[in-house]
Amino acid sequence: MQSNQPEPVNADWIVNLLGRVKALEVNPHEEVLTSILVEQALENAKRTATNPGISLAAAFDLIVAAEYYTKLTNKGWLYCPINNIPLLIYPYTNTCPRCVLQANFYYHQANKLPSGTIGKTTSRLLCVFLKHLFKINSRNLKIYHGVEPVDVIIHDEKESIVLLAEVKAAPLTTLALAAKVEVQTEMGENGEPIPCSHSPTDNSFLASSNLHIILPKLEENYWNYELVDLGIKASHSSPTWAYEQIGRSFGLDNQLFYRYFQFWNIAYSAYNKAARGRGTIPEPVYWLTNACGQPTPRPLTWPLRKSGDGYESVSDGKSSVGMDRTDDIKKGIYQVLKIAATGKPKHSQMAVKTALLSNIHAVRHYNDYLLELQDVIWTLDETGKAKKVADLPPEKEIYNLFDGIITFTQSHVRDDWISENFQF
Numbered sequence: 001m002q003s004n005q006p007e008p009v010n011a012d013w014i015v016n017l018l019g020r021v022k023a024l025e026v027n028p029h030e031e032v033l034t035s036i037l038v039e040q041a042l043e044n045a046k047r048t049a050t051n052p053g054i055s056l057a058a059a060f061d062l063i064v065a066a067e068y069y070t071k072l073t074n075k076g077w078l079y080c081p082i083n084n085i086p087l088l089i090y091p092y093t094n095t096c097p098r099c100v101l102q103a104n105f106y107y108h109q110a111n112k113l114p115s116g117t118i119g120k121t122t123s124r125l126l127c128v129f130l131k132h133l134f135k136i137n138s139r140n141l142k143i144y145h146g147v148e149p150v151d152v153i154i155h156d157e158k159e160s161i162v163l164l165a166e167v168k169a170a171p172l173t174t175l176a177l178a179a180k181v182e183v184q185t186e187m188g189e190n191g192e193p194i195p196c197s198h199s200p201t202d203n204s205f206l207a208s209s210n211l212h213i214i215l216p217k218l219e220e221n222y223w224n225y226e227l228v229d230l231g232i233k234a235s236h237s238s239p240t241w242a243y244e245q246i247g248r249s250f251g252l253d254n255q256l257f258y259r260y261f262q263f264w265n266i267a268y269s270a271y272n273k274a275a276r277g278r279g280t281i282p283e284p285v286y287w288l289t290n291a292c293g294q295p296t297p298r299p300l301t302w303p304l305r306k307s308g309d310g311y312e313s314v315s316d317g318k319s320s321v322g323m324d325r326t327d328d329i330k331k332g333i334y335q336v337l338k339i340a341a342t343g344k345p346k347h348s349q350m351a352v353k354t355a356l357l358s359n360i361h362a363v364r365h366y367n368d369y370l371l372e373l374q375d376v377i378w379t380l381d382e383t384g385k386a387k388k389v390a391d392l393p394p395e396k397e398i399y400n401l402f403d404g405i406i407t408f409t410q411s412h413v414r415d416d417w418i419s420e421n422f423q424f
Contacts, residue, residue, distance in 0.1 A: 014162050014348040021144040021153055026128050029240040030063070033247045034132045037062055040250060040257040047258065050265075053408040053424035058264040059257075060129055060359045060408065061171040062246060065213075067121050068092070068113060068174055069242035072211075072233070077203045078108040079184055081195060086183050088203050089214065092174040093288055093315045095295070096198060097214055100287045101223035105295045106198045107303050107312060115318060122169035126359055127152055139421050149338050152357065160350045161417055163403075164343065165357040166335040168323035172360060173267055173289045178227060179209040207234035213246075216263045216285050223284050228256065268409075271321060275364040290319040291364075322360025322407060329369045332356050337378075337401060344399045345380055353415055355404040361411070374412045376401040 041055035096106040154163040185193040212227035270286035403415040
C-alpha cells in the first residue's frame with residue numbers, strides 16, 4: 001500500500017543541493033584535446049620561465065577556438081589577395097587578420113558567436129580544463145553544473161567543502177581560419193578579367209576546403225604569419241573535427257604551442273598595455289583581441305556604425321576578455337553575494353565557499369569594480385541596530401564576500417582551501 005506521507009526533507013541544504021545537480025560529463029574529444037593542451041602549456045611555462053597560468057590561459061583559447069570552428073559556415077568569408085597569395089579568410093574580429101599584421105585595416109564583419117552561446121561554451125570548457133587540472137594535480141574534487149543562481153559547484157568530499165561559483169569567461173583571441181584559393185577575377189572596364197581586391201564572399205566549397213589557422217609570428221620586429229594545417233573538413237565527418245585536428249596539429253609538432261604562445265603572450269601584453277592607457281598605436285596583434293575598440297589610426301574608408309553614432313569597432317566591449325565586461329562584473333558581484341547571503345548562514349555539515357571564476361582576470365576594470373570589494377566581509381544583523389562589530393554577539397559569524405576571485409592569470413584569494421586547490 002502506498003503512503004501518502006511526503007518524503008522526509010533533509011535539513012542540510014547543501015546535501016539537498018548536491019542531490020539535485022548533475023555532474024560535469026567531459027566528452028572524449030574534449031578530454032583528448034584538453035590533455036594535449038594542458039600538458040604542452042605546462043611544458044611551455046617551464047621552457048619560457050613564465051607563470052603556468054599564462055600558458056594555461058593561452059591553451060584555453062585554443063579549446064574555445066575548436067568549439068567555434070565546429071560552427072563554421074559557408075557565409076561570412078573574406079577574399080584577401082595580398083602578396084600574391086590569395087586566401088579565403090574567416091575572421092573573428094571586424095578586420096582582415098592578415099592585413100592588420102601590417103597595420104592595414106580592411107573592415108569585414110566578424111563571425112562572432114551570440115553572447116549567450118559564448119557564455120555557455122566558455123563556462124563549460126573552463127570546467128573541463130579545471131577537471132583535468134584537478135586530476136593531474138591529484139585533487140579529488142567533483143564538478144557539478146549548478147542550479148540558479150549558482151553556475152558551478154565544486155565538491156571536496158574528503159574535506160566536506162563545497163565551492164559555489166559564478167563563472168564569467170571569454171577568450172582573449174580566436175584566430176581566423178583560411179583556405180587557399182586561386183586568384184579571383186572580375187570584369188574590368190574594357191571587358192577583360194582583372195584580379196579582385198578585398199571583398200566579402202561565400203565559401204561554396206567548404207566541405208572540400210583545406211583549412212588552416214592563421215597564426216601570427218614575429219620575425220625581426222615585423223609581423224608575418226604561418227598557416228597551421230587543419231586538413232580537409234569533409235574528410236572528417238565528425239562534428240568534433242576541429243577538436244581532433246587541432247589536437248593532431250599540436251600533437252605532431254612539439255614546437256607549435258611555443259610559437260602560438262609567442263603570439264598569444266604579446267597579444268595579452270598589448271591588451272594589458274591598452275588597458276593602462278599607455279602608448280597610442282598598439283602592437284598589430286592587439287587588433288586580433290576581443291574588445292580592442294576602434295582602429296588606431298582609423299582609415300578614411302572605415303565605415304560608420306550601422307546603427308547609432310560613430311564608427312564601427314574592430315571588436316566591441318560586448319566581446320570583452322575573461323570577466324572584463326562591465327555588465328558581467330556587476331552581475332558576477334551580485335550573484336556571488338546572492339549565493340553567499342542565501343546559503344552561508346544556513347546550517348550545513350559542509351563548509352561553503354563562494355567565488356568568481358574566469359580564465360582571465362578583469363584586466364581593464366578590476367581597479368574600478370573589484371579592488372574596493374575584494375576584501376569585503378559581511379554578516380547578517382537581524383536587529384537592524386548594529387553600528388560596529390562590538391554591537392554584534394561575540395559568536396556572530398562573519399563571511400567573505402569573495403573567498404576567491406579565481407583566474408588563470410591573476411587571482412585574489414582569502415581562503416586556504418582555495419589557495420591549495422587553485423594554484424595555476
